[in-house]
Amino acid sequence: xxxxxxxxxxxxxxxxxxxxxxxxxxxxxxxxELGWSGLTLGDVAARAGVAKTTLYRRWAGKNELVVDAxxxxxxxxxxxxxxxxxxxxxxxxxxxAAILDRxxxxxxxxxxxxxxxxxxxxxxxxxxxxxxxxxxxxxxGRARAQARGELPPENDPGAAAHTVDxxxxxxxxxxxxxxxxxxxxxxEDWAHGFAxxxxxxxxxxxxx
Amino acid sequence: xxxxxxxxxxxxxxxxxxxxxxxxxxxxxxxxELGWSGLTLGDVAARAGVAKTTLYRRWAGKNELVVDAxxxxxxxxxxxxxxxxxxxxxxxxxxxAAILDRxxxxxxxxxxxxxxxxxxxxxxxxxxxxxxxxxxxxxxGRARAQARGELPPENDPGAAAHTVDxxxxxxxxxxxxxxxxxxxxxxEDWAHGFAxxxxxxxxxxxxx
Amino acid sequence: xxxxxxxxxxxxxxxxxxxxxxxxxxxxxxxxELGWSGLTLGDVAARAGVAKTTLYRRWAGKNELVVDAxxxxxxxxxxxxxxxxxxxxxxxxxxxAAILDRxxxxxxxxxxxxxxxxxxxxxxxxxxxxxxxxxxxxxxGRARAQARGELPPENDPGAAAHTVDxxxxxxxxxxxxxxxxxxxxxxEDWAHGFAxxxxxxxxxxxxx
Amino acid sequence: xxxxxxxxxxxxxxxxxxxxxxxxxxxxxxxxELGWSGLTLGDVAARAGVAKTTLYRRWAGKNELVVDAxxxxxxxxxxxxxxxxxxxxxxxxxxxAAILDRxxxxxxxxxxxxxxxxxxxxxxxxxxxxxxxxxxxxxxGRARAQARGELPPENDPGAAAHTVDxxxxxxxxxxxxxxxxxxxxxxEDWAHGFAxxxxxxxxxxxxx
DNA sequence: CGATAAACGAGACGGTACGTCCGGTCTTGGT
DNA sequence: ACCAAGACCGGACGTACCGTCTCGTTTATCG
Numbered sequence: 001x002x003x004x005x006x007x008x009x010x011x012x013x014x015x016x017x018x019x020x021x022x023x024x025x026x027x028x029x030x031x032x033e034l035g036w037s038g039l040t041l042g043d044v045a046a047r048a049g050v051a052k053t054t055l056y057r058r059w060a061g062k063n064e065l066v067v068d069a070x071x072x073x074x075x076x077x078x079x080x081x082x083x084x085x086x087x088x089x090x091x092x093x094x095x096x097a098a099i100l101d102r103x104x105x106x107x108x109x110x111x112x113x114x115x116x117x118x119x120x121x122x123x124x125x126x127x128x129x130x131x132x133x134x135x136x137x138x139x140x141g142r143a144r145a146q147a148r149g150e151l152p153p154e155n156d157p158g159a160a161a162h163t164v165d166x167x168x169x170x171x172x173x174x175x176x177x178x179x180x181x182x183x184x185x186x187x188e189d190w191a192h193g194f195a196x197x198x199x200x201x202x203x204x205x206x207x208x
Numbered sequence: 209x210x211x212x213x214x215x216x217x218x219x220x221x222x223x224x225x226x227x228x229x230x231x232x233x234x235x236x237x238x239x240x241e242l243g244w245s246g247l248t249l250g251d252v253a254a255r256a257g258v259a260k261t262t263l264y265r266r267w268a269g270k271n272e273l274v275v276d277a278x279x280x281x282x283x284x285x286x287x288x289x290x291x292x293x294x295x296x297x298x299x300x301x302x303x304x305a306a307i308l309d310r311x312x313x314x315x316x317x318x319x320x321x322x323x324x325x326x327x328x329x330x331x332x333x334x335x336x337x338x339x340x341x342x343x344x345x346x347x348x349g350r351a352r353a354q355a356r357g358e359l360p361p362e363n364d365p366g367a368a369a370h371t372v373d374x375x376x377x378x379x380x381x382x383x384x385x386x387x388x389x390x391x392x393x394x395x396e397d398w399a400h401g402f403a404x405x406x407x408x409x410x411x412x413x414x415x416x
Numbered sequence: 417x418x419x420x421x422x423x424x425x426x427x428x429x430x431x432x433x434x435x436x437x438x439x440x441x442x443x444x445x446x447x448x449e450l451g452w453s454g455l456t457l458g459d460v461a462a463r464a465g466v467a468k469t470t471l472y473r474r475w476a477g478k479n480e481l482v483v484d485a486x487x488x489x490x491x492x493x494x495x496x497x498x499x500x501x502x503x504x505x506x507x508x509x510x511x512x513a514a515i516l517d518r519x520x521x522x523x524x525x526x527x528x529x530x531x532x533x534x535x536x537x538x539x540x541x542x543x544x545x546x547x548x549x550x551x552x553x554x555x556x557g558r559a560r561a562q563a564r565g566e567l568p569p570e571n572d573p574g575a576a577a578h579t580v581d582x583x584x585x586x587x588x589x590x591x592x593x594x595x596x597x598x599x600x601x602x603x604e605d606w607a608h609g610f611a612x613x614x615x616x617x618x619x620x621x622x623x624x
Numbered sequence: 625x626x627x628x629x630x631x632x633x634x635x636x637x638x639x640x641x642x643x644x645x646x647x648x649x650x651x652x653x654x655x656x657e658l659g660w661s662g663l664t665l666g667d668v669a670a671r672a673g674v675a676k677t678t679l680y681r682r683w684a685g686k687n688e689l690v691v692d693a694x695x696x697x698x699x700x701x702x703x704x705x706x707x708x709x710x711x712x713x714x715x716x717x718x719x720x721a722a723i724l725d726r727x728x729x730x731x732x733x734x735x736x737x738x739x740x741x742x743x744x745x746x747x748x749x750x751x752x753x754x755x756x757x758x759x760x761x762x763x764x765g766r767a768r769a770q771a772r773g774e775l776p777p778e779n780d781p782g783a784a785a786h787t788v789d790x791x792x793x794x795x796x797x798x799x800x801x802x803x804x805x806x807x808x809x810x811x812e813d814w815a816h817g818f819a820x821x822x823x824x825x826x827x828x829x830x831x832x
Numbered sequence: 833c834g835a836t837a838a839a840c841g842a843g844a845c846g847g848t849a850c851g852t853c854c855g856g857t858c859t860t861g862g863t
Numbered sequence: 864a865c866c867a868a869g870a871c872c873g874g875a876c877g878t879a880c881c882g883t884c885t886c887g888t889t890t891a892t893c894g
Binding site: 469472 | 874875876884886887
């Protein structure tokens with residue numbers, strides 16, 4: 001175990017702790033009102049009551065700022081125990097869709113994903129702050145299903161990890177695509193149908 | 209029903225047909241080199257050997273232009289008959305991933321999706337030019353599987369349409385999320401695992 | 417002999433002629449209100465009802481702009497015939513001092529001179545637009561005095577040119593130094609004393 | 625001669641005396657390298673090994689600092705006895721021109737003069753630190769010429785003071801204008817011609 | 833075949849945001 | 864008490880694009 005900041009700052013005036021939160025909140029507010037392309041760092045700084053330089057001192061640019069601002073949104077996600085794996089999936093899908101439907105997530109998330117295709121560091125930041133952070137939901141859901149006896153225990157740890165990635169991409173991908181690309185709402189019916197296909201497959205037994 | 213060109217005007221110099229193709233090609237080339245955020249309409253015009261005014265005469269802005277430029281890419285998708293539904297799915301997933309991995313699609317697609325969250329007309333354009341256009345693949349695959357006896361015929365036409373939408377979001381969403389958000393490659397193994405879960409579900413029988 | 421503008425501009429929208437005058441007038445107005453160091457190009461552009469880019473398209477920066485704005489002021493200088501060389505000198509000294517006392521000249525002139533010490537191109541611009549342009553006054557005054565018989569005709573043209581330069585530096589320098597460095601007013605008495613020393617020297621006969 | 629630190633104070637200020645000199649030297653060095661407009665107080669502080677706050681504690685701003693830094697330069701001026709008034713004038717003109725030609729004086733002097741046109745306190749500081757301080761040279765030169773019998777003794781003390789001012793403006797003004805505005809070198813020939821006109825006037829007897 | 837009309841290239845235009853730099857001020861902790 | 868370090872707010876910098884406009888020119892169809 002090591003200190004993450006080997007020699008952080010011994011001297012000079014320390015950075016304002018309050019400013020960080022104000023900036024991220026201002027970023028989300030600006031995303032709601034103006035969307036990604038309308039968001040300007042000058043405007044964010046003004047909303048946060050902070051100078052533009054302060055903002056640039058802490059983030060490399062618009063992309064990094066928005067990743068951090070959006071990442072916080074997804075930390076609200078919970079996996080309440082609804083009694084069955086199918087119900088748990090439906091629940092998390094609806095929660096995820098509700099967050100994605102908020103305008104600050106809607107226009108911010110895909111924009112930074114787009115930018116990340118040409119920026120390795122940004123890609124890593126998204127993975128760390130958003131993707132890997134939310135895979136906990138898949139792990140939790142699987143463990144709970146295994147405890148209930150709905151899923152068999154894992155034998156191969158490597159395969160288990162790959163399955164987590166696959167399921168995460170399938171769940172998150174479907175919701176994102178439905179919400180943002182197809183631009184259709186995620187209803188309870190849709191979530192129900194999705195959970196059914198995910199659990200039983202296209203060729204599996206019909207719903208009831 | 210409406211006329212697409214209310215007053216075609218017989219007189220005056222006609223628009224150059226060659227220019228359209230040159231502009232879209234230049235747009236893709238610029239996307240490859242500069243990415244979405246680095247792309248400027250002035251640069252596209254210069255690459256296409258065209259004045260900026262010509263470009264604005266035909267497209268409302270960057271978003272519309274990129275939608276058209278990217279949409280053409282996905283028309284390459286085919287559904288070759290590989291003998292089984294699982295193999296067909298794997299094939300189309302790999303093809304789709306190959307296109308998505310190209311830089312002009314990578315940074316262009318999610319960018320316009322992001323922009324579309326605040327622009328109804330753009331949303332419609334994406335749906336028309338990209339989403340609905342590629343749902344043909346799901347329809348084709350289902351018909352082929354039904355012909356093979358792998359899937360039962362449809363009873364309810366309404367439910368059948370909803371299933372197409374769901375499957376499309378699940379397939380496209382998973383590939384997009386894997387490629388762009390998780391930023392991991394879509395390998396044959398991944399495509400195989402995905403097809404298996406899609407067909408048999410998480411609780412279904414194992415592959416062999 | 418050649419055309420001064422060999423291939424000026426055949427194509428594209430021509431530059432607005434009205435803008436130039438508006439910008440120079442706005443520059444002088446801003447100099448009056450804000451002084452050299454308070455003058456910003458953004459403010460000048462706003463006053464002139466012009467975009468900042470238009471301004472940068474025509475001038476390289478603040479220095480060049482101010483040289484042009486100030487140079488116009490000195491074109492007002494005239495050498496009215498007051499009957500004797502001494503009276504002519506007094507007259508032009510008072511006129512020159514009156515212009516120099518205007519705030520737009522006061523703070524602008526020495527500032528660009530200061531900047532020009534590190535910028536050869538600016539030095540040349542000052543010489544062309546201001547210094548050489550006003551040497552006409554010395555030439556005119558000398559010719560008039562020679563016509564009156566107050567000064568002998570020139571023999572050596574080289575020496576005559578040097579003398580013009582010397583006299584110009586002495587007259588302009590004394591007025592500038594009195595006005596801006598010593599920061600004392602140029603009164604009629606001062607102008608009278610100056611003309612007397614210039615014409616008769618420190619060791620010459622007294623005035624009356 | 626007196627100690628500059630009247631109350632040495634046992635605690636605290638070991639650097640105080642050294643810092644002043646270091647800052648003024650750093651200011652001149654920065655003027656040489658960067659010129660007036662390129663000079664920043666942060667840079668001066670860094671060069672002097674001093675914090676920016678220390679600098680602001682002692683000077684009100686860039687202008688005051690530069691006045692002090694430049695004023696020291698002119699204290700080098702001496703009036704060596706060259707045997708005649710004409711020769712003395714030539715000598716001091718060449719010395720003055722040599723100092724003015726140094727880059728730290730060149731770009732600093734006229735810049736603060738320009739700024740002083742809108743700042744009464746700065747104007748006073750320039751007069752005290754530079755102008756009045758160097759008028760000693762005129763006084764000294766006149767006294768020496770009177771001792772030699774080249775100039776008559778003064779009758780009216782008021783007129784005598786005015787004459788000092790006039791001569792100072794004429795000498796300093798001509799050299800400054802020649803060096804900085806006309807941007808031509810002050811050679812021995814030029815100094816000779818200038819002294820001759822100053823002493824004998826334009827209409828006076830020729831040089832020999 | 834000449835008139836008419838639209839599209840064309842070129843590039844200047846008014847705006848807006850960028851990311852950087854500096855000016856001055858204010859906290860820190862150190863001596 | 865003073866200092867160095869450096870974060871802070873504010874504001875100008877010069878640049879880049881945006882989308883519009885004004886030109887003179889080219890290329891059609893129609894009368």
